[in-house]
Amino acid sequence: MRTAHAVVVGAGLSGLSAALHVAGAGHRVTVVEREAVPGGRNGILERDGFRFDTGPTVFTMVPLLEETFAAVGRTASDYVTLRLLDPAYHAFFADGSRLLVRPGHEAMRTEIAEQCGTRDAAAFDDFVAWLKRLNDVELPHFIDANFDSPLSLLRSPRAAAELLRLGGFGRLGPAVGRRFADERLHRLFSFQAMYAGLAPAQALALYAVITYMDSIEGVWFPDGGMHAVPTAMTRAATDAGVEFRFSTPVERVERRSDGSASGVRLAGGETIAADAVVVTADLPVAYERLLPGVPAPRVARRGLFSPSALVWHVGVRGALPSRVGHHNIHFGHAWDDAFADLLDRGVPMSDPSRFVAAPSLDDPTAAPSGHHSLYVLEPVPNLHRGRLDWAVEGPRLRDRMLTDLEAFGYPTDVVTEELVTPEDWQRQGMAAGTPFALAHTFAQTGPFRPKNVDRRVPGLVFAGSGTTPGVGIPMVLISGKLAARRVADFVA
Numbered sequence: 001m002r003t004a005h006a007v008v009v010g011a012g013l014s015g016l017s018a019a020l021h022v023a024g025a026g027h028r029v030t031v032v033e034r035e036a037v038p039g040g041r042n043g044i045l046e047r048d049g050f051r052f053d054t055g056p057t058v059f060t061m062v063p064l065l066e067e068t069f070a071a072v073g074r075t076a077s078d079y080v081t082l083r084l085l086d087p088a089y090h091a092f093f094a095d096g097s098r099l100l101v102r103p104g105h106e107a108m109r110t111e112i113a114e115q116c117g118t119r120d121a122a123a124f125d126d127f128v129a130w131l132k133r134l135n136d137v138e139l140p141h142f143i144d145a146n147f148d149s150p151l152s153l154l155r156s157p158r159a160a161a162e163l164l165r166l167g168g169f170g171r172l173g174p175a176v177g178r179r180f181a182d183e184r185l186h187r188l189f190s191f192q193a194m195y196a197g198l199a200p201a202q203a204l205a206l207y208a209v210i211t212y213m214d215s216i217e218g219v220w221f222p223d224g225g226m227h228a229v230p231t232a233m234t235r236a237a238t239d240a241g242v243e244f245r246f247s248t249p250v251e252r253v254e255r256r257s258d259g260s261a262s263g264v265r266l267a268g269g270e271t272i273a274a275d276a277v278v279v280t281a282d283l284p285v286a287y288e289r290l291l292p293g294v295p296a297p298r299v300a301r302r303g304l305f306s307p308s309a310l311v312w313h314v315g316v317r318g319a320l321p322s323r324v325g326h327h328n329i330h331f332g333h334a335w336d337d338a339f340a341d342l343l344d345r346g347v348p349m350s351d352p353s354r355f356v357a358a359p360s361l362d363d364p365t366a367a368p369s370g371h372h373s374l375y376v377l378e379p380v381p382n383l384h385r386g387r388l389d390w391a392v393e394g395p396r397l398r399d400r401m402l403t404d405l406e407a408f409g410y411p412t413d414v415v416t417e418e419l420v421t422p423e424d425w426q427r428q429g430m431a432a433g434t435p436f437a438l439a440h441t442f443a444q445t446g447p448f449r450p451k452n453v454d455r456r457v458p459g460l461v462f463a464g465s466g467t468t469p470g471v472g473i474p475m476v477l478i479s480g481k482l483a484a485r486r487v488a489d490f491v492a
Contacts, residue, residue, distance in 0.1 A: 004491035010280035012040020014463040017480025024071030050315035072240035079232035088219035103218035147447035173200035197306025197439030199339035261459035283466030306436035318411025346386035383433035
């Protein structure tokens, strides 16, 4: 095997994963990042003594992170400390009740028995067994796998047949609803469909693996906040010989006369030659900005994008109510109609459900003494679905969030704040103004999702949430590994 040089564009989680796997295979790697720090969407905001994680707040599937570090002979614990959150979530319902999502089968079964009854506790046993079977079939055959065409599905006919037998191609909402009598559990075990960009009633049941990842395998929190993960991956990659160039925007992918990728041209005019190029920008934006003359695949140009999110980073003075935890879900009265607002009508939810993270509960350095840092997320239409004036709508929804936070018992003496709207996501380079990329409809899943290679540009590989296998920390870590496999094919 010859030693090759790969350039990775972007030091987000998928780019860092790709860099570690390519370096672990014995190749030279240069990572080029436009920002001054690693992380990409897993970024950090520091203001007025508060620290906010600007991207994902829920970390699951630690073995996938361990696999990334193992590629270069390290372990995650060499660089970052991860702590299991118990409870993983505090779920609050409009009737005033609360359910805790506890890590581990027995702890969650006990919670369900106490709060919902013995019938649903018994149903949970079957539910967990079903989730585990789904995960065991999907992960090796349909998630951790490169697809060259839909015919690639035929390479694992037994797995496809088992997925069909398990009802994976049915709908998630009804699959959960059939199992539990307590409607609160319907919401608790199906809201994860939003990660796939769909309402539970529309999402394929195979996306119950997301429920498995965070409700069964557990949710973890890194010491120092979520940004500690990309920081740790960067240190491990540097120790393995990977070169990083921060504050270095890329202008375009350079191509040879035969169309193959030959490196990247930087905004300052410098060219970095490479045998392979891994691009982690949001896929439609990558084609538009970095690949002039190469139209994006049809699904990337005209596909259905996930809803967006209004995110409010807010530093507050005062104590948190005793009933809340690190991760909190506040469900509204409405459910199906709320999704109709979001996905069909293209308007903000009239009765929203919201996610509120309070990382300062487990990381005192995230806020000054006597204060807390909060991350408040409300799903909103993306820029393709809604025609909203966010200069007006953003402040209106921010004020509604503040009113509701006060009603929930959170402190509302605001010291500092930052509101992120779909227009802000778009300015950051995210198509349709959503950080969640293409929705995971059947026609945009697995071999039907935009591939991580383009035959028109040999030597170019994509990684990130817009390509295989999809959205979320576990998926983009796998995406980097799949990209590294493609690089190995090119340079063999």
